[in-house]
Amino acid sequence: MATTDAGGEHVERPLVTPEFLENRRYQTELAETASGDHTLVCLPTGLGKTTVSLLVTAERLNAVGGKSLMLAPTKPLVQQHAEFYREALELDDEDVVVFTGEVRPDDRAALWDDARIVIATPQVVENDLVGNRISLADVTHCTFDECHRATGDYAYNYIADRYHADAENPLVTGMSASPGDDEETILEVCENLGLSDVAVMTENDADVAEYTHDTSVDWKRIELPEVVVEIRDAINEVIKDRLSQLKELGVTDKSSADISEREIQQIQGQLRDLMNNDQSEGYQGMSLLAEIRKLRTAVTYVETQSVESLRRYFERLKEAARSSGASKADQRLVSEPKVREAMRKAESYNDLHPKFRQTRMLLAETLGIENGERVIVFTESRDTAETLVDFLSDHFTTQKFVGQSDTDGSEGMTQTQQQETLDRFRNGEFEVLVSTSVAEEGLDVPEVDLVLFYEPVPTAIRAIQRKGRTGRQAEGRVVVLLAEDTRDEAYFWKARNDQKRMKRELNELKSVAGELEARLNQTGLDDYEDGEGTASSGTGGDETATRSGDSTGNERGSGANKSADADSGSDGQAGLDAFADDPLEAADGDEGAAEVDSEATTRDEGNAGTAGGGTAATTDDEGTVASAGRDSEDDPVEIVADQRELDSNIARDLSTRDGIETRLETLAVGDYVLSDRVVVERKTVADFMDTLTGGDRSMFEQVGDATRNYGRPVVIIEGEDLFGARNVHHKAIQGALASLAVDFGASVLRTSDEDETADLLEVIAGREQETADREVSVHGEKQSKTLPEQQEYVVAAIAEVGPVTARTLLESFGSVEAVMTADKDDLLEVSGIGDVTADRIREVIASDYEP
Numbered sequence: 001m002a003t004t005d006a007g008g009e010h011v012e013r014p015l016v017t018p019e020f021l022e023n024r025r026y027q028t029e030l031a032e033t034a035s036g037d038h039t040l041v042c043l044p045t046g047l048g049k050t051t052v053s054l055l056v057t058a059e060r061l062n063a064v065g066g067k068s069l070m071l072a073p074t075k076p077l078v079q080q081h082a083e084f085y086r087e088a089l090e091l092d093d094e095d096v097v098v099f100t101g102e103v104r105p106d107d108r109a110a111l112w113d114d115a116r117i118v119i120a121t122p123q124v125v126e127n128d129l130v131g132n133r134i135s136l137a138d139v140t141h142c143t144f145d146e147c148h149r150a151t152g153d154y155a156y157n158y159i160a161d162r163y164h165a166d167a168e169n170p171l172v173t174g175m176s177a178s179p180g181d182d183e184e185t186i187l188e189v190c191e192n193l194g195l196s197d198v199a200v201m202t203e204n205d206a207d208v209a210e211y212t213h214d215t216s217v218d219w220k221r222i223e224l225p226e227v228v229v230e231i232r233d234a235i236n237e238v239i240k241d242r243l244s245q246l247k248e249l250g251v252t253d254k255s256s257a258d259i260s261e262r263e264i265q266q267i268q269g270q271l272r273d274l275m276n277n278d279q280s281e282g283y284q285g286m287s288l289l290a291e292i293r294k295l296r297t298a299v300t301y302v303e304t305q306s307v308e309s310l311r312r313y314f315e316r317l318k319e320a321a322r323s324s325g326a327s328k329a330d331q332r333l334v335s336e337p338k339v340r341e342a343m344r345k346a347e348s349y350n351d352l353h354p355k356f357r358q359t360r361m362l363l364a365e366t367l368g369i370e371n372g373e374r375v376i377v378f379t380e381s382r383d384t385a386e387t388l389v390d391f392l393s394d395h396f397t398t399q400k401f402v403g404q405s406d407t408d409g410s411e412g413m414t415q416t417q418q419q420e421t422l423d424r425f426r427n428g429e430f431e432v433l434v435s436t437s438v439a440e441e442g443l444d445v446p447e448v449d450l451v452l453f454y455e456p457v458p459t460a461i462r463a464i465q466r467k468g469r470t471g472r473q474a475e476g477r478v479v480v481l482l483a484e485d486t487r488d489e490a491y492f493w494k495a496r497n498d499q500k501r502m503k504r505e506l507n508e509l510k511s512v513a514g515e516l517e518a519r520l521n522q523t524g525l526d527d528y529e530d531g532e533g534t535a536s537s538g539t540g541g542d543e544t545a546t547r548s549g550d551s552t553g554n555e556r557g558s559g560a561n562k563s564a565d566a567d568s569g570s571d572g573q574a575g576l577d578a579f580a581d582d583p584l585e586a587a588d589g590d591e592g593a594a595e596v597d598s599e600a601t602t603r604d605e606g607n608a609g610t611a612g613g614g615t616a617a618t619t620d621d622e623g624t625v626a627s628a629g630r631d632s633e634d635d636p637v638e639i640v641a642d643q644r645e646l647d648s649n650i651a652r653d654l655s656t657r658d659g660i661e662t663r664l665e666t667l668a669v670g671d672y673v674l675s676d677r678v679v680v681e682r683k684t685v686a687d688f689m690d691t692l693t694g695g696d697r698s699m700f701e702q703v704g705d706a707t708r709n710y711g712r713p714v715v716i717i718e719g720e721d722l723f724g725a726r727n728v729h730h731k732a733i734q735g736a737l738a739s740l741a742v743d744f745g746a747s748v749l750r751t752s753d754e755d756e757t758a759d760l761l762e763v764i765a766g767r768e769q770e771t772a773d774r775e776v777s778v779h780g781e782k783q784s785k786t787l788p789e790q791q792e793y794v795v796a797a798i799a800e801v802g803p804v805t806a807r808t809l810l811e812s813f814g815s816v817e818a819v820m821t822a823d824k825d826d827l828l829e830v831s832g833i834g835d836v837t838a839d840r841i842r843e844v845i846a847s848d849y850e851p
Contacts, residue, residue, distance in 0.1 A: 013055065014062040015089050026207035030199050031055035037197040038172040040190055041145065044203055045177040050081060053143045053173050054088055061116060064169055066140035070119045071156065073146050075100045075404070075415045076422070081145070082119045090263045091116060099124045100204030102415065120773045122155035128647065129162050130536040130655045131664035136166040147174035150192040151185070157192045158652050164194045165656070217478045219492070220362075222354050224303065224483055227345060228629040231302050231310070234342040238333075239295045242288045249274075249281050257299075264289065276724060290329040298342075301381070303486035304455045306353040309344050309383040314343050355454060355481045356391050362479055363396055367431055374425065377434045388454070390435045397430035440499060453480040484781035636661040636732060637765045640673040645682070660762060665778055669705045670713075672761055675768035676777040677711035682757065683748075685719030692728055692736060703744045704803040708793070709779070712765070713746040718757050722750070743804065791816050798841055808832055820845055 009027065013020040030041050030052045043049045057068040069083075072078045082098045089096070097111045099120030105128070112118060112134045128134045136142075142163050150156040163170055174193050180186040190198070203209050224232075236257035243259065246252050251270040254263055268289060274282030294317065299473040301310040314334075321330040333339055357375065366372040377392075379385050385400050392398045400419055404412045413421070425433050482488045640663045641651040670679035681702050683691070691699040706713035723730050740746045753758045768774045794816050796806035810829045813819045827838040 003097050014056055015058040017090055020088050026201050027051050033199040035059050039197040039199050040174045040195045042179055042200040044127050049175040056173055057141050060141040064140045066138040068117045068141040069139045070143040071122045076418050077409045078119050078121055086703050125159055126155040127664055130651050132661050132663050136163050138169055139167050140169050141171050144193055148176045148179045150189045160193045219483050222483045227349050227661050231342045231345050232248045232299055232322050234338045235295050238336055238338045239292055242292050245288055246285055247283050251285055286328045291333055300487055304483050304488050305381050305384045306387055307349045307380055308352055309389045312383050366450045374447050374448040375432050375450045377452045382436055396432045398420050398432040401433050401435040403425045451478045456480055456488050499562055637769050639765050640665055640778055642667040642671045643669050648754055650754050650758045669709045674765040675774040678768055679706045679710040680714045682716045683721050688717050703746050707744050715740050715748045716757055717748045718751045795819055798844055
């Protein structure tokens, strides 16, 4: 960098607002290091990592030009960074633009071209790169904030790959107070982001120490009341019973109710082996394991949260058990005598949890006796957060701070509401902020007198993030509530040991930075300088096949279906007996999926606590692509992917291939459009089998829609062992395949994995666009329907019965008119029509029209 500003009170640099930034030597030294190479910057929370990145950005824009991209995991954090950059840099406000899912895709494309600094959530940038809306070619500095997230298939990894490959003059800065629990994790983050230098400052450094203050941590041990122990013990008895049944199946020798998650994963692996070997015990065991997971969640609520949280959880279980398509696991649970006993005791208990009283006492001490001004209370559960707000509001001015997604019985907060709440807290309009994990990372939460952990958190990274909310300008206090002889104990020791190890690792990291850099360079990261890096790319790295496992973009049965038939699986479509004469031993659909009680998140919303980015469908990009005719053989092959397909790696993979241009759309039909006549519906083997065993017939609806809009619909079934994956008769599977081909006219193709699917899509698109010279259209070929097709369409629209049932009705009654005039008894005589469907048909036809 040009100068180090040694001795000055404020930083004086080109583009930096005069007399705005305090001149801290450690910040300018870190910025100088980061300006020279792709660097991981490690600095304790609250000591100005963002300032380091800003100084590097100012240097690059002044010396090299181009534009800067800064990525942050949440919308509030993006807004916070944007406000800081606009104040700290001598640029017009419109030169610093914000990219989140709230900005329309077409607007983002226009803003990108004119911006000098873009601050964005990673999912939006990932969408725009896959959709070919933006180019990273002229980005001269890319910052990954909270870079410890760069593991697995988080969007940071894909963006880093594209940046190193596409940028003409790249420079990467990764920032975190807690880059990983051990050296290997830190190395993984560095490799995924293409970082080759490490700059670490700890609280022990002389330049840093004067800006830090001691933060004491007190552990308050809480004894559980007798009634709470009785409720817990009743639930644990059921866990022991389910474990004994699993023991009889030969998949475990565990009998203790405090079975660990690792042990549950081992049992699940053995059960999957049984299922793959076509043994019904595997399905039985998975259902039992699903019960155990739900019961363990209930134990966690009553032990560590509150009886009120447990009551809410029981209510959700009862509602799930009463719903259509309820799993056998849910139904068994709510009828289990011991569980019902626990429910009765929870209903009659007139207290919450001793942690609530302890919380109130600590707040009274801090805000009353010690004349404190602000307190943050962190909790893992939104149920607990809302109950705490109600409980504390009788004594203190209290507000909640939660993520943006709605959950069962709880509304999320919009980005505007989040920002307004933080502003009011900062301005002293209320005393207590009760927050879930959304406020842990990076947010400029005001300095507080007390950070109260309602429960220990099990990871060092999150504990460090939370503790960083205090002790910035003055001595701060952290108190952790710990329920004795509960899961809190295990989390306490795990977090404590992890923190000690991380602190040791950071100190070692500082002392052996040169050695670490040598290890990084040995992995070939220097190849990024030549645009050859493939550390975790979707096209060549070893990570490709493992990034998302069995994740797909096709799980739309719970609200994201493109089909109009939401519940046709119960009566609206023919059952599996239409495909085979033999009965099926269908699973009850409970395959041991973990019960998740944390805040649900959706892609592009940037809620904290979502490491993976997610798995929910993206719905912010609603642009449509015009038909793209091919003017010459040099034009790229175009593939239009549905937004929901970003849950797999296929669209990302294709976007990195030479000669391929990808676009993202919210497609009404199909998952991939390859020409004006070819649309592809992709299903993994698991998705395909779920269609057969789970009552969700949406696949046939989706293929029917594809047939009506495109001349050459294709179904790709991805994965191994189609006929051995589930306990389903092979004739039923063959019947379903035959139905897709014969009844719907779809070509059914098989691939082994995502890589092979991407290859096949590329080949088909090339044949269509290069060989056949066809255009791409998301609306398909406009085809006139035959008379039978029009008749099927009219009947299929009645109460959304679907095309297969429409054909059955027409074959039985002979005409549309006869179907319309048939009474319920006549309808019930038709194969595949039950009471629900018959009533629905008669209701639609016979009810008065009331707009």
